[in-house]
Amino acid sequence: MLKNLTDAYRFIEKQKEIRNKKLQSVSVYVCVGTGCTAKGALKVYNKFKELIERENLNVSVFKIDDAHDGILKKTGCCGRCSSGPLVSVQPYGYFYAHVGVDDVEKIVERTLKKGEVIEELLMIDFETNQRVKSLEDTQLYKRQNFYIMEDIGKSECDSIEDYMGRGGYSSLLKVLSSMKPEEVIETIKASGLRGRGGGGFPTGLKWEAARKSKSDIKFVVCNGDEGDPGAFMNRTLLERDPHLVLEGMIIAAYAVGAQKGYAYVRAEYPIAIQMFQKAIDDAKRLGLLGENILNTGFSFDLEIKEGAGAFVCGEETALLASIEGKRGMPRPRPPFPAQSGLWGYPTLINNVETYANVPRIIRDGVEKYRRLGTANSPGTKMFSVTGPVKMTGIVEVQFGTTLRQIIYDICGGLANNEKIKAVQIGGPSGACLPPQYLDMPLDYDTLRSIDAMVGSGGIVVISEKTCMVEVARFFLDFTKRESCGKCVPCREGTAQAYRILEKFVNAKANEEDLKNLEFLAKLIKTASLCGLGKTAPNPILSTMRWFRSEYEAHLRGVCPSGSCTAFKKYVIDEKLCKGCGLCARFCPNGAISGERGKPYVIDPEKCVKCGLCVEKCKFKAIRVA
Incomplete structure (x- = not known):
């Protein structure tokens, strides 16, 4: 345990030295985010572990000191979810995509032992259609603005030491050693940081309201519910950099005068919960969380509250009710949570991404933060992009970036040469925008002017085939x-x-x-x-x-996209029908009749339009009219 601020500063400097040595030595990072895990990343990780232990590579290939944990690392989401499982090998920067268990031995023998690149495992850059050695060489990477998603593919998601080696918790030390709570709040106000949960309310003003509320008991809450279909930014952050969010929460607690905190994370995010719980435990182990933090007199404790998956609990008053053990239902405001929140005490609520911005703003300064984005929407925003695009996953761009840049320049456009009919932005409660708005800058105020919203950051691309x-x-x-x-x-x-x-x-x-x-x-x-x-x-x-x-x-009885089943009419082409009767035999509703050897017919009144007849016809005689 670190006893005081001096110990903590020294520990951070030591971890920076160790991390610099690590990045110059051979290490293999396996992405264990939800997307990659769903495709078998843990099996890949375990296979690496088996071979590395068998070959004794932790000692023969890579060893900094006796305390180091070896060559194999777990890293968080790299944003390219559709290409997983992903494996990064440092210091070469090789970035392998779609890695299977059968590829592991090849990577160990050729890359870890000899430093050779395995061409067939490298990612393909959608723009050049060529394989590239590192993520930094792709247009996907070059056209993003990484602010809170730093060190992609070479950071350890489950290591507090690695986080501190990247400068983690230095913002907390700065705040505790040299800033008054009011100074922290003024810094956040000056940065122009706005809530990333959807409303875009100025974060500093919310903190100031909680600070001014008179009470001996205050709470800080992290909203990690994220119930929007197609949105997974919060989950990604909690999985890839949990200490970044945790540090932001501790700084917020110091600023508003809170002693207790809750991270409300939906139970459907087991990896995020596991990572964040480990972050809490490790922070307590080092004395960065709990009673009398680093002997400064400031105390703050935190626990995770697992949500049951109710979309309405993304609304802050419903979320507070859920934490209290009540049914998650919103209440009228005022009073706002900053005045009367958990159990009637002042409560500060921000979402995961909002807290993640705080340590960077404190560490790097307001000026650097405001260089990104627009005047009224400074900084960056994480977006999850889904739909028929070539690259689905997470992107981070500065406010003011357009939908066209995200969809075409970063995600490669639509697959199969499809065309965009609309883009749904802002979650299930967002707006479906036509292509004419693809070049509109994305920021809170511009979207609000056309009755749309940034929301939590979900982008669903809709093709012309969709009704x-x-x-x-x-x-x-x-x-x-x-x-x-x-x-x-x-x-x-x-x-x-x-x-x-x-x-x-x-x-x-x-x-x-x-x-x-x-x-x-x-x-x-x-x-x-x-x-x-x-x-x-x-x-x-x-x-x-x-x-x-x-x-x-x-x-008028027409579905322009042709996708609504009720508008489809199945007909049999007499010239192509051989009268085999196969379609009639499989029709579940007896809608097809006829004599063998003669063309069959479909009764439109009986037809349930299941399409089974089209599938079974060997002569392609049945079509949709």
């Missing part, structure tokens, strides 16, 4: 099911709107339904209690604003 009415139905289905049920407009309104959308995709809607749907959406937005209810109809309102013609086409 926008179905997109609205899909997202409303999610928000309808996740409604806490406390207020009538959200509980009943989303259910009624969903039923109308069901009529549209099932070819049963009429003009009156279109009018009612628009009325309901506006009513829900105006009258719902919390922010989640107020934004629930956004997918309806944005698709009706920009893609109203698709709703009108559904009223």
Whole structure:
């Protein structure tokens, strides 16, 4: 345990020396983030461990001192989730993608022992279509602005010593040794840091409100619920750099005068919970967390609260209710949590990414932070990009970057030469924007001007093959099911709107339904209690604003994308049909009839449009009209 600030400063300098030596020696880093783990990264890691121990490589290839833990490291998400499992070999910088267990022995023999590169395992840069030796050589890397996602592929996600070797906890020491709480808050205010959870509220003002609240007991809470489909920025940060988030929380506690903290993380994030719990335990071991931290008189303890996966608990008052053991339901504000939060005491709530920015701002200064982004939205933002793009995963860019730059310059554009119909941004409560907004700068105020929002940072790319009415139905289905049920407009309104959308995709809607749907959406937005209810109809309102013609086409019995099953009509081409009867035999509803040797016919009234007949026909005689 570190006894005081002097011990801590010395320990950090020692870890910097060790890390510099590590980066100059042979090390293999295996990504163990959720994306890579789902593709077998732990099996790859264990195979490396088996071979390295068998070959005694920890000693013969790489050894700094007796206390060092060896050649094999665990690293967090590198952002390129679709290319996992990923393996980085330092100091060569080789970055291998899609690594399987069978590739491990090859990497050990050729790369670890001889320093040779294995060409067939290298990543392919989408722009040049050539294999590149390091991540830094890819356009994916060069066109991003890494601020909190530093040291990709060469940082250890489960080591406090490695984090301190990268300068970690030096911001905490600076704060405890030379800054008053009010000075910390003024620094955060001057930086212009805005909450990354969706609302974009100025972080410094929220901290100031919590500081000014009079109470002997205060809390700091980290919102790691992240319930948006297609969003995984918070999970990524907690997995790849948990100490960065933890340090930000400790600094926040010092600034507002809190003694106790909670990290609210959804239970569906087991790796994030495991990593963050280890970070807490290691910080306590070194005396950076707990009673009388580094003998400064400042005390702060922290524990993880696992959420049950309710989307509404992303709303801060519902989250606080959940921590208290109550049903996660929002309450009217004021009072705001900064005045009356957990158990009625002042409580500061920020999300994972917001806290992660704090140590860097304290360490590197406000000026450097404000060089990135725009005047009113400084800094960077992590986005998760999903959909039919060549590279799905996490990117970090400065505010002001456009959707086109993210989708095409960083993620490689759409696969299979598809075209973009829309981009859904801001989670299930966000907006679906048409291609004309691809060149609009992404920042809080610009998006708000067109009734869209940054949200938590989820970007879903939608191709021309997708029905926008179905997109609205899909997202409303999610928000309808996740409604806490406390207020009538959200509980009943989303259910009624969903039923109308069901009529549209099932070819049963009429003009009156279109009018009612628009009325309901506006009513829900105006009258719902919390922010989640107020934004629930956004997918309806944005698709009706920009893609109203698709709703009108559904009223005429046409789905422009051809994807809504109810609008499909299956017909048999008499010239191609051989009269074998195979389609009739497999039809689940008896909709196909005829005589063997003669063309068969499909009864449209009985046809359930399952498409099984198309699949079974050997002569391609059945098609969708």
